[in-house]
Amino acid sequence: MIYDLVILGGGSAGYSAAMTALKFKKKVCIIEKGPFGGLCILKGCMPSKTLIYSARINEIIKKSKTFGIDIKGKINIDPASIINRKNKIIQGFADYRKNIIKNKRDINLIYGEAKFISKNEVEVNKRVIKGKNFLISTGSKESIPPILGLKETGYIISDEALELKKFPKSLAILGGGPVAIELGYYFNGLGVKTAIIQRSEQILSNNDLDCAKELENALKNKGISIYTNTSIKSFSKSNKGKKIIFDHNKQEKEIIADEILVAFGRKPNLEGLNVEKAGIKPEKGLIKNSNYLETNTKNIYIAGDSSANLAVVNVAVEEGRVAATNMFSKNKEKIDYSAFPMAVFSHPEFAWIGLSEKEAEEKKINVKIGKFYFKDLGKAECIDETEGFIKFIADKKTNKILGVSIVGHEASDLIHEAIPLLYFKATLDDLKKMPHLHPTFGEIYSYLVDEMI
Ligand SMILES: Cc1cc2nc3c(=O)[nH]c(=O)nc-3n(C[C@H](O)[C@H](O)[C@H](O)COP(=O)(O)OP(=O)(O)OC[C@H]3O[C@@H](n4cnc5c(N)ncnc54)[C@H](O)[C@@H]3O)c2cc1C
Numbered sequence: 001m002i003y004d005l006v007i008l009g010g011g012s013a014g015y016s017a018a019m020t021a022l023k024f025k026k027k028v029c030i031i032e033k034g035p036f037g038g039l040c041i042l043k044g045c046m047p048s049k050t051l052i053y054s055a056r057i058n059e060i061i062k063k064s065k066t067f068g069i070d071i072k073g074k075i076n077i078d079p080a081s082i083i084n085r086k087n088k089i090i091q092g093f094a095d096y097r098k099n100i101i102k103n104k105r106d107i108n109l110i111y112g113e114a115k116f117i118s119k120n121e122v123e124v125n126k127r128v129i130k131g132k133n134f135l136i137s138t139g140s141k142e143s144i145p146p147i148l149g150l151k152e153t154g155y156i157i158s159d160e161a162l163e164l165k166k167f168p169k170s171l172a173i174l175g176g177g178p179v180a181i182e183l184g185y186y187f188n189g190l191g192v193k194t195a196i197i198q199r200s201e202q203i204l205s206n207n208d209l210d211c212a213k214e215l216e217n218a219l220k221n222k223g224i225s226i227y228t229n230t231s232i233k234s235f236s237k238s239n240k241g242k243k244i245i246f247d248h249n250k251q252e253k254e255i256i257a258d259e260i261l262v263a264f265g266r267k268p269n270l271e272g273l274n275v276e277k278a279g280i281k282p283e284k285g286l287i288k289n290s291n292y293l294e295t296n297t298k299n300i301y302i303a304g305d306s307s308a309n310l311a312v313v314n315v316a317v318e319e320g321r322v323a324a325t326n327m328f329s330k331n332k333e334k335i336d337y338s339a340f341p342m343a344v345f346s347h348p349e350f351a352w353i354g355l356s357e358k359e360a361e362e363k364k365i366n367v368k369i370g371k372f373y374f375k376d377l378g379k380a381e382c383i384d385e386t387e388g389f390i391k392f393i394a395d396k397k398t399n400k401i402l403g404v405s406i407v408g409h410e411a412s413d414l415i416h417e418a419i420p421l422l423y424f425k426a427t428l429d430d431l432k433k434m435p436h437l438h439p440t441f442g443e444i445y446s447y448l449v450d451e452m453i
Contacts (some may be wrong), residue, residue, distance in 0.1 A: 003029045005327060006122060006131030008114045008273065011038025012313050013137035013304025015097065016320030018107055024328035028107045029131065031114040031124050036101075037094035039139055039305070040313040046093055047162045048182055049345055050086040055189025056347055059222075066384055077190050080165040116278040119297050133299045133327040136287065137320060138273065140266035140305035149235035153242050155260040158183060167192050168258035172244055176203035176228065178344045180263035181219070185346035188224045195225040195255055197246060202228055204344065207405070208357045211391065214407040215350050218387050227253065235260070268306045291334040293323040301327065315340055339422040343412035348387045351415035354403035354422050355393050366396040372448035374408045379439040385409035390444050392428070392452060399427040399453065410441055417445055428453045 004026035007014040015038070018028045040046060064071050101109050112124040122129050142157045144150070155174075156164075161183050171187050173180045176198030188194040196203070196219075202212040203226065216226055231247040241256045268286060279297040280287055286308050293301045303319035305311045315337070322335045343351040360367045370392040374380040388408030394401050404418035421431060428449050436443035 001027070001130070002120075003027050003108075003129070003131040005029070005133045005135065005324065006114075006129055007031065007135045007137060008122065009033070009038075009136070009138040009304075009306070010036055010101075010109065011137060011139050011304060011316065012040050013139075013306075013316040013320035013323075014038070014135060015101075016317040017135045017137065017301075017303060017324040018101070018104075018320075020321045020324035021328065022104060022106055024324075026106070026328060029129055030101070030107060030109045031122065031129065032109060032111055033113050033138075034111050035094070036098050036109070036111075037090070040316075041090055041093045041097070043159050043162060045313055047086050047090050048158075048179075048186070050089050051082060051162065052182060052186050052189075052345055052347075054082045054085075055186045058189055059347065063384070077167075079167050079190070082190075083163060083165050086162070113272065115272055115274040116280075117274070119278040119299060133301065134278070135320070135323055136270075136273065136275070136295070136300065136302040136306050137304045137316075138269050138306045140311060141269045141271075142262070143265050143267045144262055145264060147232055147235065150260075150262070153235040153237050153260065155242075155262045157262055161187075161261050169193060170241070170257040171195070171259050171261055172197060172242070172255050172257035173261045173263055174232070175263035175265065176200065176205065176226075177263065177265055178204070179265075180261075181215070181344050181346050183261060183263065184224050185219065185222075188219075188222060189347075193257075194223075195227065195257065197230050197232070197244065197255070198226070198228045199230055199232075200228060204350070206358075207350075207352065208391070210357075211350060211352070211405050211407050214388055215344070215346070215348065218348050218407075219346065266305065266311060268308045270306060292326045292332055293319055293335060294326070299327075309335075310337060310340060310342075312340070312342055339419070341415045341419055343415065345412060348385075348408045349411035350405070350407045351411040352403070352405040353415055353418050354401075356403055356405065357391075357393055360393055360402070365402070367393050367402065368396045368399075368452065369393055370448050370452035372444055372451060374441075374444065377441070377444050377447065379441055379443070380409065382439065383409075385441075390414070390448055392448055394428050394452065399429055401426055401428060401431065408441075414441055414444070417442055 005021045005028045007030045010030040010032035021028045114122045114124045170193040173196045204212045227248045233245045236243045244255045289302050301323035303323045304316035322333045326332050341353040373389045375386040380386045391405045393403035401421050431449045436446040
């Protein structure tokens with residue numbers, strides 16, 4: 001049999017492409033190394049958010065006195081129960097998705113590792129699978145730079161951090177991206193002495209400094225030690241724990257922690273795929289794609305983390321959809337990366353969409369910036385969630401809203417109001433006419449726009 005689409009990797013991008021192909025009444029084969037579910041469900045978005053909520057609950061309990069509720073006695077934190085709850089939830093998500101696939105007559109799921117043998121064939125479990133189109137959606141893997149002594153000293157990555165049923169007393173996290181911050185919030189919130197060591201001058205080095213600083217200060221207030229502008233010199237084992245020596249603001253510093261969590265980021269997982277046999281020429285370990293998500297071999301597309309475009313799940317899902325649409329539809333779609341919402345799910349959260357102030361400066365776009373602080377919002381005071389702000393970036397001449405960033409309580413949900421604003425190319429004047437419910441966090445949009453025009 002020759003499939004219309006053979007998908008290498010059944011994570012979020014692969015699943016989205018398979019479902020799209022079915023809409024075109026196509027025959028699909030998904031080849032999955034296993035376990036089935038993908039990073040988001042098994043080791044990424046969903047487990048981390050489930051765990052983080054336990055830290056949040058602890059935080060709320062600790063400040064309950066503020067609300068006139070005095071909880072007496074010892075708070076017992078049971079990591080094993082936290083992990084068991086998470087495992088049950090993610091198993092449910094994975095089973096749900098597996099059942100959907102099982103019930104689709106036109107999808108064949110094969111377990112095994114796929115590798116190309118030509119531009120129309122892959123091999124899996126010594127079987128040859130033929131296809132008219134292929135999607136590479138094999139995801140990503142942890143990036144571990146060869147730093148002196150790190151391997152010998154020992155470390156964990158996020159996969160293991162999400163499974164710890166016994167917490168270390170202290171944890172040093174290397175890196176200052178979303179995963180480092182979210183897991184830092186999780187462990188610190190449940191009593192682990194946590195330090196974040198980041199090479200760049202700010203955490204979240206691609207984002208605006210004021211947003212990153214606001215989040216950094218909030219996390220420091222919760223007890224996380226954050227060192228930015230560092231250069232790691234060495235790792236070693238001592239009888240007190242794992243020792244890290246690094247320069248911080250040009251002064252040597254030493255940290256000894258029970259465990260080290262490496263969270264430097266991830267890179268495309270293309271190992272063993274033999275893409276060269278299909279005529280694909282990776283450059284520096286990356287496969288380039290067009291705006292239509294085609295590789296340089298016309299019938300082979302790429303989507304999700306393996307494409308190295310933007311490694312978040314809403315992008316993986318959209319890339320899977322766009323790639324499959326472009327295989328089977330006459331109306332080709334270009335992918336537009338300018339308005340994907342992104343978030344860091346600590347507390348406070350940080351969410352953003354569209355143009356940042358930094359990008360506006362780099363691109364020399366003439367913008368006006370507005371900010372409104374949650375401390376000046378009635379609802380935020382009512383529930384004592386006054387950290388952070390909302391920030392707008394709008395075109396100076398036309399008032400078109402180009403970007404929104406939010407640091408604060410529920411920022412990842414609040415950013416959703418900005419999605420249609422950017423999608424429909426709304427201006428500040430449009431927003432000013434839109435009514436908002438009172439008292440809510442969402443009405444912060446209307447307060448900010450009132451100040452800007
Ligand atoms: C700790 C953590 C937290 C995260 N939190 C968020 C979040 O809150 N929000 C967000 O948007 N993103 C988050 N992400 C990122 C998000 O999980 C990924 O961007 C997304 O899951 C990528 O989906 P994908 O389909 O590209 O890859 P994956 O879901 O990784 O799927 C790739 C699949 O390919 C399979 N595979 C690999 N090689 C082969 C082969 N040779 N043959 C067959 N199959 C193969 C793998 O087994 C896997 O199932 C997080 C990531 C991490 C690590």
